[in-house]
Amino acid sequence: MDLDAIFSALSHPIRRAMLEQLAGGDATVSELARPHGVSLPAISRHLRVLEGAGLLKEEPDGRVRRCQIDAAPLSAAFGWLTRYRVLREDRFARLAEHLEETRKKERKEERKHAHNR
């Protein structure tokens, strides 16, 4: 895992927006480009940066290219932040709480979806 490449990939708002979009599910290159008022070559460059950091996988799907997120490098980024205890103990506590909340919400949603099936 190349932390330089990962953090650098996260340092642009368009690339973060792309990851946010992909976190909601796979998307084609044109779906990823749509929200941003920039040229396709610029979009393509951003996708290459994400791919270079291992955050994105692109696969041909008929005539289009489908992109999906690979979250493993983000775990490495989390790992760095936690391993070196750059955050204070109270921040850890608050983060742990926040994560617990998020997990509860996710479980609730999963149950709701299971129920609606």
Place this chain on the structure above:
Amino acid sequence: MDLDAIFSALSHPIRRAMLEQLAGGDATVSELARPHGVSLPAISRHLRVLEGAGLLKEEPDGRVRRCQIDAAPLSAAFGWLTRYRVLREDRFARLAEHLEETRKKERKEERKHAHNR
């Protein structure tokens, strides 16, 4: 909080090493420079990048300049990663476990230090 500046600041190994060092306690500019075989102007540029991202505060202390970490921007980086649920549920679970472990270890160390005082 400028996420672009924060993630960009974290994308260089020397700047991450500086934050790791500062997480262990305040340091002077020359203490921060010592582990790295680079020029003082280069060190100075890295410090300016950290300062620009709000990760570092520098204060004069007699003849030297003391640096200290400000971890708040790192919480913002964590916030981004968690808010958009870029990580999967099981990753959250593992991270929460890891944080709990870290907190336990920190409490243990604090008790040890309190005991040795």
